[in-house]
Amino acid sequence: MNILYGVQGTGNGHITRARVLAEALSRRSDIQVDYLFSGREPQQYFDMQIFDEYQTKQGMTFVTHKGRVDRWQTARQLKLRQLIDDVQQLPMGDYDLVINDFEPISAWAAQLRHVPSISISHQACFLSPVPNIGKGMLDNLLLRYFAPTTYNLGVHWYHFGQSILPPFVTDVSQPVAPSGRILVYLPFEELNEIGALLRQFPEQGFDVFHPHLTSDTQQDNIHWYVPCKNAFKHCLQASDGVIGNAGFELSSECLHLGKKLLLKPLHGQFEQLSNVVTLEKMGRCQTMQRLDASAVRRWLTFDSVEPVRFPAKADLLVEWILDENWQDSRELCDALWQQVSFPPDVKQKLAGI
Incomplete structure (x- = not known):
């Protein structure tokens, strides 16, 4: 089977999910996969070895400013002519299937060439009746037409009685000595504002990863890191907890490892707001609507939580793909x-949803 796998490159969550599926696909000699990424500059991708000779396109991304989606700037930076040309010029003749994770070029190319396509994404779960907040008419249009596919297979922390997959969490469970530090990943916030917040807690160490950094540095109680998969994984495993935006994949890893979570959702993105709703229902996060020192101070006193164990390998999913009963x-x-495996307290809370 020849497959084109299109992945949204904005943020790292889509790529993290693609790595797990790419590893399972690579173990099959009867599958040939090509990878296409869009949504960020080519030089900004990192640790991409699993995808071999992948290709990149401009695609479409959402512009953020100070922790909020800027819809006006998003519209201004959209190069619609380039997007249409990329869709029309993408070769599709040899592909039996397109797998898609909210990537518009491969999705629309498959639609126009009548190649079957499957969305395997967190966004796809919001096409089903799952907890959500702030989903407006524009969000519904984006869910249906940004990267349309023949079949949709959503991914979430609970199935809510729908045909939804659990997340796959792999490569994060090796034993690491606890550091007592806090991992901070707030890619949509300003660096100076993150630093101003964390310096209010000089007795607490923080490991901060941010896409705008160009080198690793140590400043007082803060270690600043450029994005790096291995360094991030080590800091996550060793941490006492995580302060982040409300992205799906990092939250999944924290649930799997039993890390306490303090989340500041990206305003203007209903998906992150909805993620917070579900995590609060599960009793697995605290939230702040701004970079709030009092919220951080209160959260630092909380204990770790029991982990939610998710599958590590995507081999069953690959078998389903090959069966073609999509x-x-x-x-x-x-x-x-x-x-x-859900802890008893999470089971009880989910039973009430």
């Missing part, structure tokens, strides 16, 4: 949820 995912979803 309109029926119930058996696959049931099998994967049997691999999920």
Whole structure:
């Protein structure tokens, strides 16, 4: 089977999910996969070895400013003519299937060439009745038409009675000595504002990763890191907790490792606001609507939580893809949820949703 896998490159969550599926796909000799990424500059991708000779396109991304989606600037920077040309010029003749994670070029190219396509993404779960907040008419249009596919397979922390997959969390469970430090990943916030917040807690060490950094530096109680998969993984495993935006993949890893979470959702993005709603229902996060020292001070006193164990390997998903019965995912979803282990308190809370 020849597959084109299109991945949204804005943020690192889509790429993290793609790495897990790429590893499972690479173990099959009867599958050939090409990868296409869009949504960020080519030089900003890192640790991409698993994808071999991937290609990049400009695509479309959302512009943020001071922790909020800037829809006006998003519209201004959209190069619609380039996007249309990329869709029309993308070769599709040899592909049997397109797998898509909210990537518009491969999705629209598949639609126009009548190549079957499957969305395997967190965004796809919001096409089903799951907890959400702040989803307006524009959000509904984006969900349906930004990267449309023939079939949709959503990914979430709970199935809510729908055909939804659990997340795959891999490569994060090796034992690491606890550091007592806090991991901070707030890529949509300003560096000076992050520093001003964290310097109010001189007795607490922080490891901060941010895409605007160009080198690793140490300043008082803060260690600043450029994005790096291995360094991030080590700091995450050793940390006492995580302060972040409300992205899906990092929150999944924190649930899996039993890390306490303090989340500042990206304003203007209903997906992150909805993620907070679900995590609060599960009793697995605290939130702040701005970079709030009092919220950080209170959260630092909290204990760690029991982990939610998610599947580590995507081999069952690959088998389902090869079976080509893509309109029926119930058996696959049931099998994967049997691999999920919820602590008793989370089970009780989910039963009430």
